[in-house]
Amino acid sequence: MKGLSLFLGCVIPNRYPGIEMATKLCLAKMDIDCVELKGASCCPAPGLFRSFDKASWLALAARNIVLSEEMDRDILTICNGCFSTLADANSILKNDTILREQTNGHLAKTGREFKGNIDIRHIIEYLYTEMGPDEIRNHVERPLNIRVAVHYGCHLLKPSRERGLGSFERPEFFDELVECLGATSVNYPDKNECCGAGGGVRSALKEDSLKLAKHKLSRIKDAGIDCIVNACPFCHMQFDTGQEEIRQITGIEYNIPILHYTQLLGLALGFSPRMLGINLNVITDNQFIEKIENGQ
Amino acid sequence: MPETITTDAEILERMKAACKDTLKCMQCGVCSGSCPSGRHTALNIRRIVRKATRTTDILKDEQLWMCTTCYNCQERCPRDIDIVDVVFKLRAIAVHEGIMLPEHVKVSELLLEYGHAVPIDEDRRKQRAELGLDELPQTVHSHPNDLDEVKALLESCGFDRIRDNRNESVSGKETG
Incomplete structure (x- = not known):
């Protein structure tokens, strides 16, 4: 198995840098071979740029993949959108000769070439497949006695034909990764529904997009949980920043802490909430942070 | 990007070629029944599939941009139609005809200038430094x-012309 290069994307480094820090701390602590992927750009975002123009979407995705090919490392994504774009583009370029020639025609102007010799990983499926819940449990220094609403996010699982991670209707692997940290994954209605952010909906039609987020937040609130855990910074932003936007529109306050899985894992590995940037969310819940720090 | 003015009939021909998979559709409605956006917004995905090869009206309909x-829909379609790919293809045809939501033009400008759809801002520079990260990501x-390479690629693909070619706005009206 190849080593990894960390693909940051846009939202994590430029809006939720705590997730970047949490990822780096966790990877180092668990001794996973992963280096920075220097000079990468936007993946580019699947719902936006894939919708606008396939040729430029493929060209930029190909360049990001090639940067990692040149280091002979697989790409590690920590965002469902980046995973969707890079995994789909990688597969298209490996299998479609005509599109690969066209894309390499553009890449030649930068002196690069897509060769098709690496894989694209997502940190959730990577941790589950390569380490598994039992091995991760051995790293836990602070078991988390909390109730968690797991939100998979659409593009981690779908299209299932391409992702190959099993049924999208009732997946369990992410829940297992949460429970091996001592937490309880709480079931709730419409658990696998979309957060509403993808497809360019949040960027252009925000009020429509927030209707989907509000629906999920209300279902989750009713389930009685301590936090929502996601695998994607765009879902993270939709639930965190979105809670404040929903409050401004409707007056409803959910006050639910939102954590990326790497931040939850970081807590279990013994890092402080502040080191993991959990205090940098729009929604900050001191009770939640106290509960973690005081060992419940 | 079209250098010459395209007629409605020519656009419809492109839609038919891109979306011929939708001819397998039997209008069962499993897609709409499975659609989380359609639960809360005006989106009727079954109707978009129905119209994908029949009328250019949908290219100007805001519903096309309500799909997340x-x-x-694609996972559950009993006729195995790649419905999200149909949405991508219809959106691309719309964009190449200059039909684009204003916020999507702005995001495209950010990509062209910074190589990021969401570039850094001052607050996050400070947050990064406080966390112990480089002020700017790698x-x-x-x-x-x-960044110059990214700009060269976008130019090579003609992406800047998509932004500059806007000529029509999207309407919020129903496709009927």
Whole structure:
């Protein structure tokens, strides 16, 4: 198995840098071979740029993949959108000769070439497949006695034909990764529904997009949980920043802490909430942070 | 990008070629029943599939941009139609005809200028420093030569013309 290069994307480094820090701390602590992927750009975002123009979407995705090919490392994504774009583009370029020639025609102007010799990983499926819940449990220094609403996010699982991670209707692997940290994954209605952010909906039609987020937040609130855990910074932003936007529109306050899985894992590995940037969310819940720090 | 004016009939021909998979559709409605956006917004994905090869009206309909690309419809379609791919293709035809939502033009400008759809801001620079990260991430933000490559690729693909070619706005009306 190849080593990894960390693909940051846009939202994590430029809006939720705590997730970047949490990822780096966790990877180092668990001794996973992963280096920075220097000079990468936007993946580019699947719902936006894939919708606008396939040729430029493929060209930029190909360049990001090639940067990692040149280091002979697989790409590690920590965002469902980046995973969707890079995994789909990688597969298209490996299998479609005509599109690969066209894309390499553009890449030649930068002196690069897509060769098709690496894989694209997502940190959730990577941790589950390569380490598994039992091995991760051995790293836990602070078991988390909390109730968690797991939100998979659409593009981690779908299209299932391409992702190959099993049924999208009732997946369990992410829940297992949460429970091996001592937490309880709480079931709730419409658990696998979309957060509403993808497809360019949040960027252009925000009020429509927030209707989907509000629906999920209300279902989750009713389930009685301590936090929502996601695998994607765009879902993270939709639930965190979105809670404040929903409050401004409707007056409803959910006050639910939102954590990326790497931040939850970081807590279990013994890092402080502040080191993991959990205090940098729009929604900050001191009770939640106290509960973690005081060992419940 | 079209250099000459295209007629409605020519656009419809492109839609038919791109979306011929939708001819397998039997209008069962599993897609709409599975659609989380359609639960809360005006989106009727079954109707978009129905019209994909029949009328250019949908290219100007805001519904086309209410799909979050969650793939539920595609996963459950009993006729195995790649419905999200149909949405992508219809959107691309619309964009190439100059039909684009204003916020999507802005995001495209950000990509063209910074290589990021969501570039860094001052607050996050400070947050990064406080966390112990580099103030700028090790992306194109820290590597100007790489940003030049991204710009060269976007120019090579003609992406800047998509932004400059806008000629029509999207309407919020129903497709009927």
